[in-house]
Amino acid sequence: MSEVKRSLLEAVNLALHRAMAEDENVLVLGEDVGINGGVFRATAGLRDSYGFKRVIDTPLAETMIAGLAVGMAAQGLKPVMEIQFLGFIYAAMEHLVSHASRLRNRTRGRLSCPLVVRSPMGAGIRAPEHHSESTEALFAHIPGLRVVIPSSPARAYGLLLAAIDDPDPVVFLEPTRLYRMNPQPLADNGQRLPLDCCFTLREGSDLTLISWGASVVETLQAAERLAEQGVSAEVIDVATIKPLDLATLEASVRKTGHCVIVHEAPRSGGIGAEIAASLYERVLLDLQAPIQRVTAPDIPPPLYRLEPLYIPGVEDILAACDLVLHYA
C-alpha cells in the first residue's frame, strides 16, 4: 500500500472514511461537518461518500449533540460527534459526565455508550477567544471516560480507529497546532494502534521527557538539542492520558532517574500532577532529582499577541532539564 505524506488533519479524515466504510453503524454528527466538511475539513468528503443520514449537520446546540450521541450509542450505533472547538464543549459536559461515562455502570452492563467525541484543542493558531483551551484534565477526571490525544499523523489515524472500535466513550482531542504541520508518510491500511498505551518516540538513558499533544513537538526539539550537548533523553508521548500507562513511564524513569513533564494545559490540576504523583509513589528512590513540570501558567489562554508566553517553548523545557540534570 502506498505511503502518501499526510498531515494529522488528513489522517483524521482518512480514519473517519475508513471507519465509516468498515462499519455502517458509524455515523458522524456535529456543526458544519456535512456540506462544509468541518471548519478544519476533518470531515471533508464524508457526506458525499456516506450520505446525509450518516453524516449529520445538526442544529447549533452542543447539549443536544452530546445527548443525541448517548441515545444513539445506547442503540448500538457508533456516533462520532464533533465539537467544533474544545472551548465549546461545556454545554455537552452534563451528558458526558452524568450519562456517557456511566451508562454501562448504572445498568450493570445492560446498556453501554460507545461514542467518540472529537474536538480540536490547544493554542498557537492565532485563534479568537475560547478557541485555544487545553482542558483535557477535566475529562480525565471522570471515571468511565477515555481521553486520547494524538501527536502525529500516524497516531491520529491508528488511535482514532481504535477509539471508534472501543466499546466505551472516548474523548479524542486533536491539537490544532499540529493539524497541518509536518505531513508524514501514512498508509491507509486500517491498522489500529493500542489505546491506554504510551509511545516511546526516542530512547535515551539520562533523562525522561514526558509529554502529549502539541507539546510533543517542542519536547522532541528539546531532546535533539540535549543530544547535541551529549545528553541522552528518552521522549514519551503519553497519547492516552486516561487511563495512564504507568508501567511504561515508570520503567523509563527508573532507567534514567530524571524526569521532566511538559504540557500545554495550565499547571494546577493538570495531568502532569497526576503523572508526577504516580511516579513518586513508584520510583521515589530511583529519582536523582525532583520531577519538574513545564506547563502553561494558571491563566486563561491570552489572546494571540501574548499567546507565545502561554505555550511551553523549547527553551523552557531545556531550562527544566538543566535544573533536573544538575540537581545536587
Added chain:
Amino acid sequence: MPHLPIDLPFTRYLDAAGQVVRELPAWAADGQLLVRLYRQMVLTRLFDQKAVALQRTGRIGTYAPTLGQEAIGVAIGSLMQPRDVLVPYYRDTAVQLLRGVSMREIFLYWGGDERGSAYASPAAAEDFPLCVPIATQALHACGVATAFKVRGEHRVAVTTCGDGATSKGDFLEALNVAGAWQLPVLFVVNNNQWAISTPRRIQSGAPSLAQKAIGAGFAGEQVDGNDIIAVYDRLQVALERARQGKGPHLLECISYRLGDHTTADDATRYRSAEEVKQAWLAEPIRRLQRYLADQGLWDEQQEQALITECQAQLQEAVDGFEQTPAQDWSSVLEHVYAQWPAALAEQREWLAERAARAAGGEHE
C-alpha cells in the same frame, strides 16, 4: 415544513429598491435622523472593509464581518440609552461603534489584545464584551435585567444573537425566564440565514424564530432587517415597553450574511454565488440611500464627502492601533484575579523567566 397557525407581524417600510411600501412612521419625517442613520451604516461598512483588509495583511486575527447586516446594529446602537446595557455577540461592530467603543479598541480585540474589551467609553462601561460561546450571552442579559428589576431601575438589557444561536438551550432558557419574570430584556435575533455552513431551514422546524417567544409567554415579531426604518421603529416600541416594566420582547431581523462567516471561512464551499448575488439586491445601505436621494436629502457630492471623512477617521484609528505598544508580559496575570494570589507567586517568577527567554534576555 408544516405551517402552524401562528401569524406574527412582519414589518417593512422600504423595499429593496428604496420604495415606500407602507405609510412611514411619524418619526421618519425627521430627515436629519435618517441621514444620521445612513451615515452610520456607511461608516460601519467602511470599518468592516478595513478590518477585513487588516486581517488579510496579517495585522489582525480572525474577524467576523457585519457586511449586509448594518441596519440592525445601527438601529440598536442609535436607540439604546447610555444607561441601558448591551450584551452582544461577536457580529456587533455596528452597535459597538455607537456605544462609543473606539475603532482602535475594536481593532485591538480582533488583533489579539485584551485591551480591546476594556472600553473607555462611559456608555459602554457596563456593557458585556463580545460573546463567543454561542447564545450564552442571552442568559447574562436576563441576569442584568433581573438586577434592573430588583433595584427598580428603568433600564433595559439588550442582547443580540444569530439565527443559529436560537437552537441552543441557553437561548430558550433565557426566553423562558424572561417571560416568567417579565424582565426588561430585549432579544434581537440577527437572522442572517446562515450559521457558518448551516442554513436557517436546518436550524429549526419553526416557521419563524420570533415565535419562540410565544412559547415563553411574550411577544415576538419579524422585521425586514435590511430596512433600517422598520428595525428602528419596532425596536423603539419594544425598548420603551421594556423600560416601562411591560416585559421582554423578541425582534427577529431578517437579513443576510453577505460575507464569509469570518475571515477564516470560505462560504463558496456551501452556498451558491447566485444566492449571494440575489441577496446583494436587498442590502440595507443602497435602499436607504435611494430613499434619501428621492427625498432630496442626499446626493453624490455628500456621498463622496462622507466617504472621504470616514476614510480619514479609519486611517487615524488604524494608526492609533498600530502605534499601541504591546502589553507587558505581566499583563497576562494582572486580571485573572483581583490580585494575583500570593500562593501563585512562584508562577509569576517563572513566567518572568519565560518572558525573558522569549525576548532573548532583553527583560530582567
